[in-house]
Amino acid sequence: GDSVTQMEGPVTLSEEAFLTINCTYTATGYPSLFWYVQYPGEGLQLLLKATKADDKGSNKGFEATYRKETTSFHLEKGSVQVSDSAVYFCALSGSNTGKLIFGQGTTLQVKP
């Protein structure tokens, strides 16, 4: 079945460092790919998405490119801030119903 694998955390960075969180997937067909973020004390919220190969999703300085040849959707940010500390979830949707398949989440801690 479909699955998503994320790099294990926690990831600890200093402010202004470059961030990469790896995400790879296994799916039949052409899924849509997402990054969700959960800030402390809040629910998950959509960070960015890409619906077809070579699409780049971007939001709040974060970017991820849908790479079909490597079945990857790595999350990047050029300069992280303390406020980016959160848990990041990579997810895919192979259907049109809202049923998402998530990775295990990666905790990011940014220190000043």
Added chain:
Amino acid sequence: EAGVTQFPSHSVIEKGQTVTLRCDPISGHDNLYWYRRVMGKEIKFLLHFVKESKQDESGMPNNRFLAERTGGTYSTLKVQPAELEDSGVYFCASSQVRPRGFTGELFFGEGSRLTVL
């Protein structure tokens, strides 16, 4: 506009007891989903309501779990009797029904943490 709200935020019960979790979706959202995250692992889909109807309950682990959505508004998820492996965080999410289908954005609640001792 109020977001998705879940109650309780944390519940601690003994094995064999019953717990009922409640979710109030965003007003006007006909799609309602339950997900679960166990022991820091991946978040797994449990089921999907469209209004009051169960659209997909393929993720429900067993018949100790019962989900309802009376009148297509709030939803409850009952675990009876609870087992140790049911411990985790139960997330509720909602979204609008779109003519072209799912757009990718689910609105999640903060989750209900269940601890079974």
